[in-house]
Amino acid sequence: MITKELVAKVIDHALSNGADFAELFFEDTYNSSIHFNDNKTKQNNVGNDFGAGIRVFYGQTEIYAYTNDLSERSLMQAADAASKAAKGKSEKKVIDFTTLEFENKHLIKIPNDSVDKKAKINFIQKINKAARSAGDLITQVDIGFTEKMQHIWIANSEGLWTEDDRNYSRVYVRSIASNGSEKQIGAEGPGGFAGYEFFNSLDPEYLGKETARIAMTMLKAKYAPSGKFPVVIDNGFGGVIFHEACGHALETTAVAKGASVFAGKIGEKVANSVVTAIDDGTIPNGWGSENIDDEGMPTQRTVLIDKGILKSYMVDKMGSIKTGYARTGSGRRQSYQFAPASRMRNTFIDNGSDKLDEMIASIEKGIYAKKMGGGSVMPGTGNFNFAVSEGYLIKNGEIKEPVRGATLIGNGANALQKISMVADNLEMGQGMCGSVSGSVPANVGQPAIKIDEIVVGGRK
Amino acid sequence: MHDKELKIIMDYATDKVDEIEILLLINNSFSVKIHQQNIESFDYADAKGIGVRVIKDDKMGYSYTENFAENVLRDVVDNALENAKFTDDDEIAYMEAHPELNQKLDIYSADLEKVDVKAKIDFAKKLEQYAFAADNRIINVPHVGLSDGTTYHRIMNNKGLDKEEKQNYLMSYVSVLGSEKDDKRMAMDFAITRDMKKIDPQQIAEKSVEKCVALLGGEEIESGEYPVIFDNNMMATILQTFSGIFGAKAVHQGKSLLVDKIGKKIANDKITIIDDALHPEGFSTRKFDSEGYPSQTTKLIDRGKLLSYLHNTQTARKDKTRSTGNASRGYKGTLSIAPSNFFLQKDDHKKDELYQEFDEVVEIVSLQGMHSGASPISGDFSLSAEGFLYEKGKRKNSLKQFTVSGNFLKLLQDVEMIADDFRFNMNSFGASSVLVKSLNISS
Numbered sequence: 001m002i003t004k005e006l007v008a009k010v011i012d013h014a015l016s017n018g019a020d021f022a023e024l025f026f027e028d029t030y031n032s033s034i035h036f037n038d039n040k041t042k043q044n045n046v047g048n049d050f051g052a053g054i055r056v057f058y059g060q061t062e063i064y065a066y067t068n069d070l071s072e073r074s075l076m077q078a079a080d081a082a083s084k085a086a087k088g089k090s091e092k093k094v095i096d097f098t099t100l101e102f103e104n105k106h107l108i109k110i111p112n113d114s115v116d117k118k119a120k121i122n123f124i125q126k127i128n129k130a131a132r133s134a135g136d137l138i139t140q141v142d143i144g145f146t147e148k149m150q151h152i153w154i155a156n157s158e159g160l161w162t163e164d165d166r167n168y169s170r171v172y173v174r175s176i177a178s179n180g181s182e183k184q185i186g187a188e189g190p191g192g193f194a195g196y197e198f199f200n201s202l203d204p205e206y207l208g209k210e211t212a213r214i215a216m217t218m219l220k221a222k223y224a225p226s227g228k229f230p231v232v233i234d235n236g237f238g239g240v241i242f243h244e245a246c247g248h249a250l251e252t253t254a255v256a257k258g259a260s261v262f263a264g265k266i267g268e269k270v271a272n273s274v275v276t277a278i279d280d281g282t283i284p285n286g287w288g289s290e291n292i293d294d295e296g297m298p299t300q301r302t303v304l305i306d307k308g309i310l311k312s313y314m315v316d317k318m319g320s321i322k323t324g325y326a327r328t329g330s331g332r333r334q335s336y337q338f339a340p341a342s343r344m345r346n347t348f349i350d351n352g353s354d355k356l357d358e359m360i361a362s363i364e365k366g367i368y369a370k371k372m373g374g375g376s377v378m379p380g381t382g383n384f385n386f387a388v389s390e391g392y393l394i395k396n397g398e399i400k401e402p403v404r405g406a407t408l409i410g411n412g413a414n415a416l417q418k419i420s421m422v423a424d425n426l427e428m429g430q431g432m433c434g435s436v437s438g439s440v441p442a443n444v445g446q447p448a449i450k451i452d453e454i455v456v457g458g459r460k
Numbered sequence: 461m462h463d464k465e466l467k468i469i470m471d472y473a474t475d476k477v478d479e480i481e482i483l484l485l486i487n488n489s490f491s492v493k494i495h496q497q498n499i500e501s502f503d504y505a506d507a508k509g510i511g512v513r514v515i516k517d518d519k520m521g522y523s524y525t526e527n528f529a530e531n532v533l534r535d536v537v538d539n540a541l542e543n544a545k546f547t548d549d550d551e552i553a554y555m556e557a558h559p560e561l562n563q564k565l566d567i568y569s570a571d572l573e574k575v576d577v578k579a580k581i582d583f584a585k586k587l588e589q590y591a592f593a594a595d596n597r598i599i600n601v602p603h604v605g606l607s608d609g610t611t612y613h614r615i616m617n618n619k620g621l622d623k624e625e626k627q628n629y630l631m632s633y634v635s636v637l638g639s640e641k642d643d644k645r646m647a648m649d650f651a652i653t654r655d656m657k658k659i660d661p662q663q664i665a666e667k668s669v670e671k672c673v674a675l676l677g678g679e680e681i682e683s684g685e686y687p688v689i690f691d692n693n694m695m696a697t698i699l700q701t702f703s704g705i706f707g708a709k710a711v712h713q714g715k716s717l718l719v720d721k722i723g724k725k726i727a728n729d730k731i732t733i734i735d736d737a738l739h740p741e742g743f744s745t746r747k748f749d750s751e752g753y754p755s756q757t758t759k760l761i762d763r764g765k766l767l768s769y770l771h772n773t774q775t776a777r778k779d780k781t782r783s784t785g786n787a788s789r790g791y792k793g794t795l796s797i798a799p800s801n802f803f804l805q806k807d808d809h810k811k812d813e814l815y816q817e818f819d820e821v822v823e824i825v826s827l828q829g830m831h832s833g834a835s836p837i838s839g840d841f842s843l844s845a846e847g848f849l850y851e852k853g854k855r856k857n858s859l860k861q862f863t864v865s866g867n868f869l870k871l872l873q874d875v876e877m878i879a880d881d882f883r884f885n886m887n888s889f890g891a892s893s894v895l896v897k898s899l900n901i902s903s
Contacts, residue, residue, distance in 0.1 A: 028527075035794065037713055040550075043794040044543035047524035048532065051507070065504035068526045078506070085502045085577075117546045140714045176715060176837060183715075183837045224842075226865070226902030227683045257495060259602035259637060261644075337507065374832035380602055380637040381644040383861050385829035385844030407833040407842035407863050457833075457842040457863025459900040460685070 002026060006072055007155045008094045014056050014079040015157055018088030021057040021317075022079075023156035025294065026070070027336040029148060030113065036124045036143040039132075044117070049150075051336040054078045058086040062318055064339035097161035102298050106285050108167050108195035112147040115196045120145060123204055127173055130208025137177040137219060138212050144172040147196075154296040162296045168441060169198040170287075170430065173207050177215035184221075184404065186214025187389065191430040191441065194285040214371065214390050217402050224391060224406035224458030230366040231408065231451050232359045232394070237372050237429025239348050239444035241451075242277055244375040244384040245412035246270075250279075250304055250312075251330070251342040252319025253436055254379040261382035261413045265310050271416035273308040274352050281329055281345035287430040288345040288442040295331035295340050302328045304347075305416075316342040334438025341437040348445030352422025359421050359450040361397040367406065367456055368392040368399050374431065382412035407457040421450035461486065461624075462508075465528050466616060469512065473537045474618070479515040479555045480537070481617040483750065483791045484508070489609030490577070494584045495601075505609075511791030512540050513553075519544040520552050524791050551712075553751060553774035553787070553795055557620035561747045561754040563738065567627040569654040573610060575630070580606050583661055587634050590665035595638070595673050603635040603648070613746075621752045629743055630656055631886065634665055638672040645846070647672035647826065650886055652743055671825055675846055678860040681822070681903045687876070688864060688899045689814050689823040689850075692883045695891035697827055699733075699804060702868040703889065704836045706735075706760055707786075707797040708775035717839045717869055721766045727872035732805040733761040735770060737785055742801030744888035750789040755800070758784040761872075770797050803890030807878035812853075814877050814895040821850040822901055824864060839868040862903040871896055 007024055014022035029049040035042050052075060053066035063085045065078040124143050131141045146168070153163035170191030177184050188211050192198035233241060246262070254260035262270060271277075281299025283289050290299050295317050303311050315323065316331035319342045331340035360368060368391065375386025388406040392399045428445035466482055473480045486508045493500040511524040514537065521544025523536045584606045591601045608630035616622040635648035649668035651659040690698060710716040718726070727733075737746055737755035748754055751773055759767050771779070772787035772795060788798035815821055826846035834841035842865040849856045874897040884890040 031792075034546075041547045042549045042551075043520075043522065044546050045522040045524070045792075045794055046539050046543060047511075047792055048527050049792075050525065050527035059498075061499045062501040063503075064501065065506075067506040068508050068528070069506070074506075078504070081504050082502075086499065117542075121546060142713075142715075178714065183717075185835065185837050223865075226863070226900055254602075257600065257602050259600055337505065339501065339503065376829050376832070378646050378828070380600065380646045383828070383844065385833060385863075387829065387832040387842070405840045405842050405865060407829060407844065407865075409844045409861055409863055411861070455861075455863065455902055457844070457865055457900075457902040459865050 002070065004097055010054065010075045010079045011094050011155065011157050013076055014054055014083050015092050017083040018090050019056045019058050019083060020088060020090045020092065021157055023055045023154065024052060025336055026052045026153045027150060029150040032112065032147045034120060034124065034145040036128065037140060039128060041121055049335055053336040053339065054082050055339055056082040057318065058088040060322055061086055062339060066336050092157055094157050094159065096159055097155060098159050100160055100162035100296060102291055104291055105282060106193050106289055106291060110196035112149060112167065112169060112196050123199055126204035127208040130205040131175045131212040134209050134212030135216050137179060137216050138175055139178040140176040142174040146170050156296065160296045162292060164291050166290065167193065167195045169194055169196060171199065173211045175211035175215045177219045179219055182219060184215050184218035186211035186218065189430055191287045192285050193287055193289045218390065218404050221402035221404040224367065224403040224456055226456060226458040226460060228453050229456050230363045231369060231454050232363065232366070232448060233369045233372065233451065234448045235425045235446055236427040237444060238369065239429060239446035240372050240375050240386055240431065242349050242446060243344060243347055243444045244377040244386055245410065245415050247344050247347050248377050249379040249382060249412055250314055252313050252315045252323050253341045255313050256319055256322035259380040262310060268310055269308050270310045270413065271305050271308040272419050274422045275305055275308055275416060275419050276350040277305040277348070278303050278350055279314055279344055279347045283346050286346045286428065286443055293329045293331045294333045297327055297329045297331065299329035299345060314342045314344060316340055332437060332440050334440055338438040341435065343435060343437060343440055344433060344442050346428060346443035346445065348426065348428065349422060349447065349449060351424045351426045351447050354421040354423045356423050356425065356448040359423065359448060360394055360399060363394045364396055366394040368394050377412065384412055385409045403458065405458060409455045409457060415451060415454065418452045419449050420452050423448035461612060461614065465510065465533055468530055468533045469537060470618065472534045473514065476537065476541060477514045477516050479618060481513045481555050481615065483511040483789065484614040485791050486612040487609060489607060491605060491607035492581055492584055493605040494588050497585055497588065499581065509791040510536065511789065512536050513795065514540040514544055515552060515554065516541055516544050518552060519547050520549065521547065522794050551774050551778065553772060555617040555619045558748070558751065558753045565738065565745055565747055566740065567745050569628060572608065572628050572630055572654050572656065575656055583632060587632060587661040587665050590662045591634050591636050591669055594666050594669035597638045597640050597673050597676060598636050598669055599639045600637040601634060602637055603633065606630070606632040615752045623748050623752050625747050629654060632659060632664060634668050636668050636672045638676055640676040643676050643678060645672050645675040647675065652886060675858045678858040680860050681849060681862055681901060683902045685898045686820060686822045686901050687818040688896045689821055689893055691823065691825045691893050692881050692891055693885055694824050694827050695804065695894045696885040696889040697830060699802060699891055700885065700887055700889040701830045701834045702836055702839065703799050703802050706770050708769035708771045708779060709797050711769055712775060712778065715837055718766060718769065724766055725764050726766050726869060727761055727764045728875055729763045730807065730875050730878055731761055731764050731872050732759065734759055734805060735784065735786065735799050735802045737800035739801040742884060742888050744800040746800065749785045749787040750795065751787040753783050753785045753787060755785045770799060772797050801884065801888045801890065804892070806880050806882040806892040809877050809879050811879045811881050811893050814879055814893060815850045816853045817876060817895055819852055823848045823850060841866060841868065860903060862901055865900040874898060
């Protein structure tokens with residue numbers, strides 16, 4: 001098995017062509033998923049993700065090689081491929097490993113593999129029943145139940161030696177309402193960086209009823225209008241707007257190449273002064289939290305924007321080499337199959353002092369986005385889009401009929417200036433964020449916010 | 461390959477299961493990314509995995525591993541059996557020794573594996589050089605690179621099936637950032653091949669730059685209904701987004717727009733949509749699917765009429781028809797249905813003719829937000845887009861970011877003209893440029 005001697009040998013070999021830095025990342029993960037629909041437990045799957053990745057730096061060139069074969073021969077082969085990809089002048093060698101100790105801020109009360117599958121299916125059935133009894137229009141309920149126990153272990157040529165266990169628990173519910181000719185969806189997907197106790201903290205009845213309510217509401221909704229309107233985006237997953245509009249452009253992955261609208265703007269006013277935005281990897285059991293990042297650095301709370309002023313980027317090790325900014329514990333990856341990159345963790349707009357009612361009351365004609373779907377951005381241009389999954393018209397300061405099919409588009413730098421009110425009801429929503437280093441769990445969050453003007457892509 | 465590991469599983473499972481299917485995947489790949497003529501990154505992958513599917517007492521269970529230690533391989537069987545116990549699905553995909561395909565497919569090039577790393581790096585570097593050289597408004601080339609890979613599949617079951625297949629590819633791509641006054645735009649292009657001599661870095665670079673700079677300086681368009689042209693890549697993107705509705709599983713679960721539509725006219729006469737796992741130019745071409753079922757060409761929509769869904773053996777049995785060879789499963793996943801090379805058949809109109817049909821036409825050359833702004837369940841979409849306004853057949857100006865909204869089935873009914881500029885995208889979805897009578901544009 002993996003010993004310090006073997007790791008030292010592999011890392012030394014990876015350095016042997018004059019590299020500046022070498023790292024070994026090892027992962028042994030238990031994955032479990034249950035898929036339920038048609039009132040039945042359709043699929044049960046468990047599996048073992050297992051492999052190692054070797055990363056080598058030559059200046060600003062990064063080399064990554066991975067394998068599932070953890071024999072000495074195979075690891076040395078990967079180290080060989082990585083070291084020979086370039087040539088450097090460093091004469092580094094591993095001297096000794098020092099184990100990095102850290103406080104476990106995310107305690108697990110009930111390990112997922114200690115719970116009987118029947119209990120899990122019972123939980124799923126309660127959601128299904130609640131959704132289906134919410135109304136005859138509910139014709140299908142899809143439930144995905146996923147658990148992941150990831151053991152990671154990192155060593156590098158600077159002498160780092162550390163390991164951690166990460167536990168993820170998530171349930172994803174999609175209720176479909178149909179009136180014969182049309183179909184609409186309501187979805188919820190709560191998740192935690194936690195053990196089975198996370199499921200015990202959820203109300204299955206609520207998940208069923210809430211998804212059914214959204215689907216049935218959207219079924220009777222008319223298409224959203226099109227054009228420019230003031231929009232109120234409510235708390236929780238609404239935070240996807242900051243994630244897409246600004247978050248990705250604040251990752252050094254984009255900043256280092258100058259492919260970000262926020263490159264070179266630290267200390268400048270980039271948002272309305274009511275906006276304070278934070279990326280926090282330390283929230284206890286938060287979906288995007290970690291004790292240490294995937295480069296073995298303890299995570300931290302990083303203030304990105306303070307009262308409109310840009311304070312920090314999200315910085316990984318290579319990003320730090322390229323930009324000169326200190327690392328923020330933001331190096332993340334989906335698995336050993338990816339080299340880490342700077343990524344968001346739990347990213348949110350902080351509480352302000354406005355009230356949701358006042359925001360609604362301040363709008364003559366606009367849109368209230370109660371729930372948001374996903375979105376995307378081109379960091380180079382800052383142009384973003386995201387979808388409203390439950391929306392309503394605002395008329396003369398009051399929330400009126402539901403509207404469907406609205407996508408909001410805009411430009412990150414521009415939209416930040418147009419956030420004029422921030423409420424005091426901060427909440428988080430869970431998502432999977434896809435980027436260069438794969439798909440990672442990320443919280444988005446915000447209190448309700450008012451954007452004075454944004455393009456709504458509806459019909460007529 | 462890996463005879464020893466597969467035998468361990470098979471031997472251990474023989475007395476415990478009614479049926480077992482083992483999927484083995486080995487993937488070797490390489491990629492290089494360039495930034496400002498320096499190598500930004502090299503990636504080497506050597507990945508493998510085994511997935512098993514078992515049937516016991518008419519219940520189906522799954523399990524997989526990337527760890528090939530002997531005790532873990534036995535655990536895989538036990539885990540799958542344990543999982544089977546807790547399902548109550550009566551829709552079982554039973555296993556068979558499906559026949560071999562009597563056709564040679566050209567999906568592996570030994571020469572491609574011999575291309576040396578230096579040639580690949582040089583190609584990517586040239587791609588970046590050509591991109592900067594093509595126009596001085598290109599201020600950055602954020603993404604440029606080349607990747608290639610070889611994939612080996614083996615599938616066997618205890619009914620006598622044992623099939624293997626090897627395929628490879630090489631892909632190169634560039635994405636450029638252009639700037640003029642206050643406006644910034646990004647555009648990308650790519651090439652995918654099994655013969656590196658057939659792709660030209662200058663051509664890929666210039667295509668992406670041409671698109672990028674043409675978009676600069678966009679003007680706002682008045683919100684309203686316009687005739688719309690989707691260029692070939694964007695029409696392929698639309699097809700890809702909504703391709704899931706053709707899967708029989710989605711139909712059976714009431715999640716598709718095509719429930720009860722077989723034999724009915726769902727699109728206009730110009731529309732023929734085909735799934736072809738034998739297509740000579742496709743990169744999803746293969747001899748067999750994830751159940752080992754032989755590949756075929758399936759006409760899904762013929763001149764507007766829906767002829768077939770995409771099937772695996774389980775959905776086919778339920779519909780009293782035959783599988784179309786579209787069973788899909790990675791070793792980590794569970795059995796589902798997916799398209800292979802999926803495309804809208806081209807017509808013989810020149811692209812220029814599409815601009816002439818209406819006084820005002822919006823052409824869309826970029827779409828964003830497919831995973832959030834499009835609902836395969838309702839068919840509705842509202843997407844962020846970029847493109848141009850044409851007046852009386854002439855390009856008038858580029859447009860500021862806007863949205864395009866509509867419904868997929870309505871779009872298929874409203875197609876006025878299809879061009880001859882057919883192309884597959886990176887994910888094996890193909891289309892030519894298409895003119896649609898009317899869609900909603902917001903800005």
